Amino acid sequence: MRIMIRFNVPPSVDGEMDNIKKAIESMHICGDGAFTKKCSEYLEKLTGTSKCLLTTSCTHALEMAALLCDIKEGDEVIMPSYTFVSTADAFVLRGATPVFVDIRPDTMNIDETLIEAAITEKTKAIAVVHYAGVACEMDVIMDIARRHHLKVVEDAAQAIMCTYKGKALGTIGDFGCFSFHETKNFSMGEGGAILIRDPEYIEKAEILREKGTDRSKYYRGQVDKYRWQNFGSSYLPSDINAAYLYSPFEVAETINQARLDRFHQYYELLTPLMEAGRIELPVIPEGCEQNGHMFYIKTKDMEERTALIDFLKENDIMAVFHYIPLHTAPAGMKFGRFHGMDRYTTKESERLLRLPMFYQLTPEQVEYIAGKVKEFYETRR
Numbered sequence: 001m002r003i004m005i006r007f008n009v010p011p012s013v014d015g016e017m018d019n020i021k022k023a024i025e026s027m028h029i030c031g032d033g034a035f036t037k038k039c040s041e042y043l044e045k046l047t048g049t050s051k052c053l054l055t056t057s058c059t060h061a062l063e064m065a066a067l068l069c070d071i072k073e074g075d076e077v078i079m080p081s082y083t084f085v086s087t088a089d090a091f092v093l094r095g096a097t098p099v100f101v102d103i104r105p106d107t108m109n110i111d112e113t114l115i116e117a118a119i120t121e122k123t124k125a126i127a128v129v130h131y132a133g134v135a136c137e138m139d140v141i142m143d144i145a146r147r148h149h150l151k152v153v154e155d156a157a158q159a160i161m162c163t164y165k166g167k168a169l170g171t172i173g174d175f176g177c178f179s180f181h182e183t184k185n186f187s188m189g190e191g192g193a194i195l196i197r198d199p200e201y202i203e204k205a206e207i208l209r210e211k212g213t214d215r216s217k218y219y220r221g222q223v224d225k226y227r228w229q230n231f232g233s234s235y236l237p238s239d240i241n242a243a244y245l246y247s248p249f250e251v252a253e254t255i256n257q258a259r260l261d262r263f264h265q266y267y268e269l270l271t272p273l274m275e276a277g278r279i280e281l282p283v284i285p286e287g288c289e290q291n292g293h294m295f296y297i298k299t300k301d302m303e304e305r306t307a308l309i310d311f312l313k314e315n316d317i318m319a320v321f322h323y324i325p326l327h328t329a330p331a332g333m334k335f336g337r338f339h340g341m342d343r344y345t346t347k348e349s350e351r352l353l354r355l356p357m358f359y360q361l362t363p364e365q366v367e368y369i370a371g372k373v374k375e376f377y378e379t380r381r
Contacts, residue, residue, distance in 0.1 A: 005365055007318040009358040010182040010189075011255060015247035023243040031236025032219065035243040040193075042249050046161070047168035049176070049195040051202045053209055054242060055235045058157045058179030058192035062090035062127075064208055064235060065175035065194060068201055069151040071096045075124040080110040081327040081338060081345050083129045087155045088326055088336060096124065098336035100327045105344045106283040108352070112137040116144050118339040125151040128173065132294040134284055135164035138172045145173075153177070157192075160185060161256050163289040170195045180245055185259060185293055185359070186252065188245035191237050209235040255359050259292030262361050266295045269370035278377045280351075295357050296322075297373070302350040304380075309353065311376045317369050319355050 023035055036054050043052040055061045071077065073095025079087055081100035088098040101114045108131040115126060126145055128136045145152045152173030156162070159169040160178050170176025176195035180188045196205055206216040212232030217223045248255055273279045280298035284290055299305040305321065312319045325345045326332040355369055 002316050004316045004318055005356050005369065006358075007320050007354065007356050008183050009360050010187050011185065011248050011359040013247050013251055013255075015250060016244050019243035019247050020240055023239050026239075029238055029240050031234075031238065032216070033239030033242065035239050035246050036237070038246050039242050039249060042246070042252075043178070043193055043195070046252075047171050047176075047195060049168070049171045049197060050199045051196040051205070053194050053196070053205060053235075054237055054245075055192045055194055055209070056237050057086075057190055058155075058177050058181065059086040059089065060233075060235045061177035061179075061192040061194040062086055062153065062155065063093060064205060065153045065177060066090045066094050066096075067208055068175060068196075068205060069125050069153065071124055074122060076120060076122040077125045077127055078115055078118050078123060078339075079127040080129055081325040081332065081342075082108060082131070082323050082349055083155065083326065084157070084323060085326065085329075085331075086157075087127055087129055088332070091125075091127070092331075092335045097122075098326070098332070099123070100325075100332070100336055100338045100345075101340060102343050103345050103348065105348050107131060107134050107136075107285065108348060109134065109136045110141075111344075112140040112144075114340055115141065116148075119144075119148055119150075123148070123150060125153060127153045127155060129155040129157075130159040130162065130169050132282065132296065133159045133162040133169075133290040133292075134282070135159070135162065135169055135288045137285075138164050138167075142172065151175075156195075157181075158184065158293045159291065161252065161291045165287045171197060174198065174201075185255060185291055186245060186248045188237065188241040191241055191245060204230070208232045256291055258359055259357065260290075261292075262357060262363070262366050263290075263292040263295050265363060265366045266355065266370060269367065270297065270373060273374060273377055279373075292357070294354055296352050296354045298348070298351040299353060300351070305351060305353050308373070308376050312369075312372055315372045317356065317372060319353055321349075322352055322354055323349060325349055 071094040075096040154176040156170035157179035180191035215226040218226035
């Protein structure tokens with residue numbers, strides 16, 4: 001029986017069911033239970049951030065960040081077009097206009113040299129996306145933000161355990177957002193987290209996350225009853241979800257290293273194709289540490305990519321492309337605008353192909369996949 005090598009398999013270790021059972025037995029399965037606390041403390045220790053709050057998704061973490069940045073109708077937020085819709089949605093929901101700028105072709109990240117020219121009197125923030133866990137050029141971006149008095153939100157959905165010049169991604173800007181969706185390195189099915197750099201925002205974030213109440217203070221014994229303090233929503237995940245997430249956190253280094261091993265194996269096996277000029281491989285700039293979240297190649301064009309996808313599928317390998325640039329989508333044209341020239345965003349997005357990558361992926365599977373990629377190009381000489 002032929003078995004398809006899936007593009008993604010949600011990470012699974014041995015402790016999930018035990019932790020879920022403990023959460024149920026504790027009779028506290030709503031938000032901010034024992035496992036939520038454990039996950040938050042782990043992330044705070046891992047990143048060094050002032051405060052980490054688990055959320056129901058990275059999308060909701062981004063929405064919280066937009067609210068904490070005080071984004072209002074008529075504001076503009078600069079971001080890449082090559083990203084997931086949530087990066088833009090969080091700000092569009094506040095009435096802001098996403099201003100898209102072009103990407104760098106080497107990392108697929110926002111081109112930091114184009115940001116300043118896109119700033120207007122309406123610009124309120126810069127939203128950066130660390131694609132595939134590879135950092136944007138944060139020193140330049142933070143300097144621009146300081147000089148123009150702008151907030152910086154890091155969409156670090158793919159970037160847990162990644163660093164820029166020794167600093168954890170998600171902790172450099174004002175707010176950072178992680179994803180624990182089933183496609184990420186660490187998963188709770190659906191979930192995320194917001195990292196808060198400056199302590200002055202912690203209380204406001206807690207109130208926002210707890211339906212606008214100071215319930216978090218009440219649980220800590222700081223007030224005798226909790227009250228409605230401000231606007232807010234319910235961004236707390238169930239402690240059952242947090243219990244599932246804490247299991248991979250307990251073996252985080254093992255998971256991270258396994259993914260990096262497969263990343264480097266892919267790279268080594270496919271280097272001859274790169275040296276022959278047939279494909280391009282990921283670029284990791286100096287000073288950036290990534291997490292093996294993704295391994296992609298770039299083909300000559302979309303036609304070649306489509307043919308390769310079909311060939312791999314015929315050989316039981318599921319490989320997929322990624323984002324359709326937001327500025328070309330109906331909502332992107334309605335709510336946002338592209339500043340400057342689209343020199344690389346569309347062109348590079350049409351060439352990029354993601355190969356299978358997940359914790360349980362074996363060295364033998366990677367060797368087979370890389371072999372089939374080579375076989376494809378041998379037939380197209």
